[in-house]
Amino acid sequence: MTKDLLEPSKPETTSACDRASRTQVTPVSVRGKFLYQGDEKFFVRGATYGAFPPNAAGDQFPGYREAVRDFTLMQNAGINTILTYTVPPIWLLDELHTRGMKAVVTTPWMEYACFLQTARQRDQVYHEVRDGVARCQRHPGVLMYCIGKEIPPPIVRWHGARKVERFLSELCDIARQQDPDRLVTYTNFPTTEYLELGFVDVFTFNVYLHRRDQFCAYLSRLQHLAGELPFVLTEFGQCSFRYGREGQAHFIDWQLEEAFDHGLAGAVVFGWTDPFYQDNCLVEEWGFGLVDRDRRPKPSYAVARRHFQSSQLPRRAWPRISVVVAFRNAERTLEDCLDSLLELDYPDYEVIMVNDGSTDRSAEIMERYPFIGLTHKKNLGISAGRNAGGVHLPGTRRGRCGGTKPGSAG
Incomplete structure (x- = not known):
């Protein structure tokens, strides 16, 4: 058996004392429009991580060595949070925790199917969310759970917005029952912005707008929709294959600047690396990564590092x-x-x-x-x-x- 297969399971064999020490870390909590860990404001400086082709253990993540290399590069860029599209193995959360990093863990299920059509389908989603949260329960490497994302508008219209909202609220309750100390969210996107999601702990949203004036106007609108909840931008980015590496860097530069300027509680760049694994297929035509498939940093990596290593406030002059x-x-x-x-x-x-x-x-x-x-x-x-x-x-x-x-x- 290779080292990559042996080492991922190594953290799970720690002593009961070591495992108990995980629970002694103060979890991140909500105060007003921001996140705090203890008395320190926690600003989400993130990148999406994956999805990757399954490794030898069957998880959609790299092996241990490659993950360690990724997290080292992330730390050097000031990244403190990853967003995953599948439930990570414990060894990966352990590695994040030892580095002072955290994960937004998505519990995946079939959002693009008519999930409220039968009781059996609903129960299956309940089970998948409950099982996903239980696998990471009380781990200090978890920042929050995302119990779903981007339900297609035809599905919402078919079931009805109020029914979908009730269902998502039930999923949030299931996640909280499994792990009461962690935050819970559902990630929305523009075509279903009308969903009323006041039951989440953090307002998370994916936005892909390429004009700065439109992006700024929409961030202001989203802050209004978020109300009193913290607002974290959980996906934004640009493909370097289509717009060039310098074009991608310029784009991410002003989008991160506007995220700071609009009072967001954090921002997560899509994504960490090229390419992207989806629906059992490796999508090699996407070049959204801050690093390429060989982990060589692009110019956008340097831009993210400059923003993420700076203070929580933007460099521009704030009005009195x-x-x-x-x-x-x-x-x-x-x-x-x-x-x-x-x-x-x-x-x-x-x-x-x-x-x-x-x-x-x-x-x-x-x-x-x-x-x-x-x-x-x-x-x-x-x-x-x-x-x-x-x-x-x-x-x-x-x-x-x-x-x-x-x-x-x-």
């Missing part, structure tokens, strides 16, 4: 933000509101507090904060308070926050 907090008799909630504004993760903002004739301890609380403070001796109303604050707003972007409700830190 001005926030007006108008309040009256808000002693019960004002402190929480102003505390949250102190914790905002934004490079350039100011806060104007307007005390609209409060008769409680609001004025005393206001004095403890390093913000601009204005006071009306008489109650003039919320609109007058906001207008008074607006006079003092030099910022190019303006927002308001009622002192009777805690502000949301981002």
Whole structure:
């Protein structure tokens, strides 16, 4: 038996103590529009990984040596997450974990079939999702589970959007029952953007738009559809065979820049390498990889490294933000509101507090904060308070926050 066959199973023979240590890693969680691991913001800097032709063990992944080489190249590029299209073996998750990397694990099933036609078909999908999550259960190398992706529009229309939404919600519940500490998502795409997916933990979406103005407009729309959920772009890219390697690099450069600029919680480039294995066929006409089939980096690899190794904020100048907090008799909630504004993760903002004739301890609380403070001796109303604050707003972007409700830190 070859070394490539022996070594993948090696991590699974670790001691019970080593296996138990996997569960001691703090899982990634959702806070507002971003992901956190403990107190540190976790920005998804990713690349899709696979699918590959089955290896000698039957998994659609490379052998151990080649995977180690891939992950070393990824680390050098600042990539911290891979997205897989099949459930990875434990040895691969172990290797990711030792490197501080994570995986978005897709539990594959036949989305392009009429899966709600019979109870037997539904039960089969339930089983595949449950089994896929159970195989990776509680592994710290898992960032989140994707319980499905890109159901074709004719299938959604045939079954009905509400029925499909209920079914996907049930799949999310199944995944959470198997692994309560991991995040769960369903990955949508433009032709079924109307699906209401508020039951997922993270809003994930695949977008292939080649014009920058259209891409920017659509990212803004998707942030609106995501609502209060973190938004991770899980597929975007360009074929270097068709557009040239320099063309692919330029394309990925501005798309990553816009992903940062639009406040996404992460971005996953499609894909890591040429070619792509799908439906028992090796598609060799696709050149979407950051590296070629021999793992030689393309110019797009250097572009991804430059973006992924930089800070979480884009290099361009961010606009100055001005926030007006108008309040009256808000002693019960004002402190929480102003505390949250102190914790905002934004490079350039100011806060104007307007005390609209409060008769409680609001004025005393206001004095403890390093913000601009204005006071009306008489109650003039919320609109007058906001207008008074607006006079003092030099910022190019303006927002308001009622002192009777805690502000949301981002």
